[in-house]
Amino acid sequence: MNRPIQATIVTQNLKDNLNKVKNITNQRFVWAVIKANVYGHSIKSAFEGFSQADGLALLDLHDVHELRKMGWTKRILLLEGIFSEKEIPQIIQNECSIVVHHFLQLEWIEQYLSKLTPFEAEDFKSRVEIWLKLNSGMNRLGFKSGEYGLAYNHLIHLGFKVHHLTHFANADEESVFPTVADQWEIFEHTTQWMDGFRSAANSSAILKFPHVHADWVRPGIMLYGASPTGKYQDIAHIGLKPAMILSSEIIAIQEISKGDTVGYGSRFVAKQNTRVGIVACGYADGYPRHAKDGTPVWVFLPSPSDSQLGVKVGLIGRVSMDMITIDLTAIPQATIGSKVELWGEHVPIDDVAMFSDTVGYELMCAVTQRVQLKVL
Amino acid sequence: MNRPIQATIVTQNLKDNLNKVKNITNQRFVWAVIKANVYGHSIKSAFEGFSQADGLALLDLHDVHELRKMGWTKRILLLEGIFSEKEIPQIIQNECSIVVHHFLQLEWIEQYLSKLTPFEAEDFKSRVEIWLKLNSGMNRLGFKSGEYGLAYNHLIHLGFKVHHLTHFANADEESVFPTVADQWEIFEHTTQWMDGFRSAANSSAILKFPHVHADWVRPGIMLYGASPTGKYQDIAHIGLKPAMILSSEIIAIQEISKGDTVGYGSRFVAKQNTRVGIVACGYADGYPRHAKDGTPVWVFLPSPSDSQLGVKVGLIGRVSMDMITIDLTAIPQATIGSKVELWGEHVPIDDVAMFSDTVGYELMCAVTQRVQLKVL
Numbered sequence: 001m002n003r004p005i006q007a008t009i010v011t012q013n014l015k016d017n018l019n020k021v022k023n024i025t026n027q028r029f030v031w032a033v034i035k036a037n038v039y040g041h042s043i044k045s046a047f048e049g050f051s052q053a054d055g056l057a058l059l060d061l062h063d064v065h066e067l068r069k070m071g072w073t074k075r076i077l078l079l080e081g082i083f084s085e086k087e088i089p090q091i092i093q094n095e096c097s098i099v100v101h102h103f104l105q106l107e108w109i110e111q112y113l114s115k116l117t118p119f120e121a122e123d124f125k126s127r128v129e130i131w132l133k134l135n136s137g138m139n140r141l142g143f144k145s146g147e148y149g150l151a152y153n154h155l156i157h158l159g160f161k162v163h164h165l166t167h168f169a170n171a172d173e174e175s176v177f178p179t180v181a182d183q184w185e186i187f188e189h190t191t192q193w194m195d196g197f198r199s200a201a202n203s204s205a206i207l208k209f210p211h212v213h214a215d216w217v218r219p220g221i222m223l224y225g226a227s228p229t230g231k232y233q234d235i236a237h238i239g240l241k242p243a244m245i246l247s248s249e250i251i252a253i254q255e256i257s258k259g260d261t262v263g264y265g266s267r268f269v270a271k272q273n274t275r276v277g278i279v280a281c282g283y284a285d286g287y288p289r290h291a292k293d294g295t296p297v298w299v300f301l302p303s304p305s306d307s308q309l310g311v312k313v314g315l316i317g318r319v320s321m322d323m324i325t326i327d328l329t330a331i332p333q334a335t336i337g338s339k340v341e342l343w344g345e346h347v348p349i350d351d352v353a354m355f356s357d358t359v360g361y362e363l364m365c366a367v368t369q370r371v372q373l374k375v376l
Numbered sequence: 377m378n379r380p381i382q383a384t385i386v387t388q389n390l391k392d393n394l395n396k397v398k399n400i401t402n403q404r405f406v407w408a409v410i411k412a413n414v415y416g417h418s419i420k421s422a423f424e425g426f427s428q429a430d431g432l433a434l435l436d437l438h439d440v441h442e443l444r445k446m447g448w449t450k451r452i453l454l455l456e457g458i459f460s461e462k463e464i465p466q467i468i469q470n471e472c473s474i475v476v477h478h479f480l481q482l483e484w485i486e487q488y489l490s491k492l493t494p495f496e497a498e499d500f501k502s503r504v505e506i507w508l509k510l511n512s513g514m515n516r517l518g519f520k521s522g523e524y525g526l527a528y529n530h531l532i533h534l535g536f537k538v539h540h541l542t543h544f545a546n547a548d549e550e551s552v553f554p555t556v557a558d559q560w561e562i563f564e565h566t567t568q569w570m571d572g573f574r575s576a577a578n579s580s581a582i583l584k585f586p587h588v589h590a591d592w593v594r595p596g597i598m599l600y601g602a603s604p605t606g607k608y609q610d611i612a613h614i615g616l617k618p619a620m621i622l623s624s625e626i627i628a629i630q631e632i633s634k635g636d637t638v639g640y641g642s643r644f645v646a647k648q649n650t651r652v653g654i655v656a657c658g659y660a661d662g663y664p665r666h667a668k669d670g671t672p673v674w675v676f677l678p679s680p681s682d683s684q685l686g687v688k689v690g691l692i693g694r695v696s697m698d699m700i701t702i703d704l705t706a707i708p709q710a711t712i713g714s715k716v717e718l719w720g721e722h723v724p725i726d727d728v729a730m731f732s733d734t735v736g737y738e739l740m741c742a743v744t745q746r747v748q749l750k751v752l
Binding site: 264 | 380413415435438456459463480511514517546549552553554627628630637639640641642659660665666701737738742745
């Protein structure tokens, strides 16, 4: 890759963030949620950064294989369970815990069991723990309260070890129905007479609702140093550290006059003579095309004593496929080759997300294959 | 990858779309623009689909290596030229044409030349053609009109073959300044006394401004069957064919009651009893998180005689990282395992983009690595 754009993953920050979760939750068991290629951070970084997690939670069997090959021996949870009966042998071989969220998945398990010898069946049940999923109001995956006991009894009868899991719809929005309290009540009530661990808390619930931490918490976005609400100020006091730094360089500079326009659709019109920096980073790298004028970009300035010295400037003009344009009028020291940070240590990813009407989650996951990933 | 989401690339449609460009432009030379991993379609598909193009235009040297290895012997153009002097040996070795858009790039070339033997210097100049870029009003890359002649004379003096290129800011927005006519006049005027080919027309200009087709056209988005304006109806009459089909399956179904809500933030509130389909496709696959309720999704229905039989339904609720939810109330035949098309033949990618306040370009490029790519 010759373009200067790069994503740097700071593994130490993943470790520190996980540690924060352990402290906040009073040392609860932690499923580190690493789906979507570890929210764009790479499996390698998760293996190292979350070595102290009690388990890793994800979706793709492909990632499971990779983690076991790297030497991960602790639990792995498939958050959507199996997509067909034919995945079961790999589940057993890799000792995965699996979510069961639908009767069809139960049928697949039962069908598969019926083909096994008693010894093989025992092996299956000793290697694979099941996390039954309750739909307590999210209305996405999971059994409704009325069906949940049926599924539970069935699995217990088959001889499986069964745990309990649900997911909140509004842990980051206090007054929207169903609330965390509503869903938690349904979860507690439905599972009260059952054995097994309970897990409900995502990042937002970890931060705001200690009474739902239960046995296992499931942090995602906070492990990567971004805010579950999308607002950086909501997590600023906690000291989470950004794990991904997206950086690039200025590849051209244009001096334009008052009244001149920049880029597609001429969205930016210069109110004064303006020095425009062109940065090798566009929406095909994963930078959000929705970003408005003023979205912050950090430009590093030459300094013999401080490698982090820089200035926050604003995006101007529409994001192109391979480039963005920024206002360098205030910093004549910036030149072709000057380094910029798109998000990371100086520009919270949440701030870029806010200027693009989205959340940090989407930006992290959207960094594309053509961006070189460097794991520190 | 065990999740059922998949992107299918129909190479024949790339061929047909290229053919359309040839016909529309009266057999002009064509640079097929294939940056950003061929707008998400893969280098392999470009090599086959655009075998009749006169050249391929892109950004990454990595892609150049791959194409030459596959056996591409025609021209390749690096649209942003070189990012440092040290890339020049690879440029020569791979016989790339390069854009020069800035004096610094000229300096790198001159410096490199000064280190060569006369024989090596001749070899460089015979293998590498230069496309000088004029900034005619886009104010992104390129020399201003006043500097352009200087750069041209310099390169001619060094002994290079030089061609001419500019890029339109508003080829898809008629009344915004600078217009295609404005920019074309500057381009013509600046280059009128110079030798070499001229190239200016992107997809929009190919479709709407025949007088700027010049020697080489540079189609991008239209080759992939989407509209440069973002509106499918603007290209519907031309018969361009969608080259990418994004498909997945229903992995769960929820029956919810009037007043129930779906997903994060409870954005969707059921006005009646509703059958909700959960599809394995989320923003971490590249589906736009900005998609509004009603964004079309095609659900295939079981039919012994028609494998394409289906119904267009609407997205309901916020797009999650790994899932979307759709309204299946009208089609009780749909079940877990039913196939869906997110975009492609039944749902124009432009329509999904419109419901997400963006353009098809962004969606194609944003399909992530975890989506299995199948090239037909």
